[in-house]
């Protein structure tokens with residue numbers, strides 16, 4: 494299979510980042526942020542024509558995976574939206590193209606959460622957090638164009654289906 498990325502550059506960055514996952518949480522998050530900023534600054538590193546981009550919903554494209562991290566390119570069709578969720582692992586992402594609305598929530602039980610704030614993320618935006626966050630959020634593409642984001646999660650994609658710990662229904666604030 495032809496790789497989705499320019500292997501000499503982007504895989505070296507990701508391999509370095511995977512090694513840094515054994516460092517302290519703050520050191521790892523700083524490395525993840527630096528790596529994402531570098532990737533976003535070099536859009537040529539990713540062959541967008543080879544990314545799964547469904548007409549509806551979210552296309553998940555694995556770029557790199559080790560026991561420590563998994564790196565995905567997510568293609569968001571217009572109208573794509575995640576459930577409200579938190580993570581069992583570190584979660585870092587950066588926006589490559591398009592725009593995404595990120596809404597944050599406060600849990601009021603194990604099953605329900607209320608919205609606290611939201612923001613529209615633009616290309617170049619990078620966020621990094623540990624699961625101790627708090628990090629309940631929902632991401633939506635409510636714009637007219639597809640969006641592409643790069644996500645770095647602290648889990649082994651061969652052992653777990655996703656980075657999501659729990660999903661929540663939205664309760665009135």
Ligand SMILES: [Fe+2]
Nearest residue numbers: 578580584630
């Ligand atoms: Fe998330």
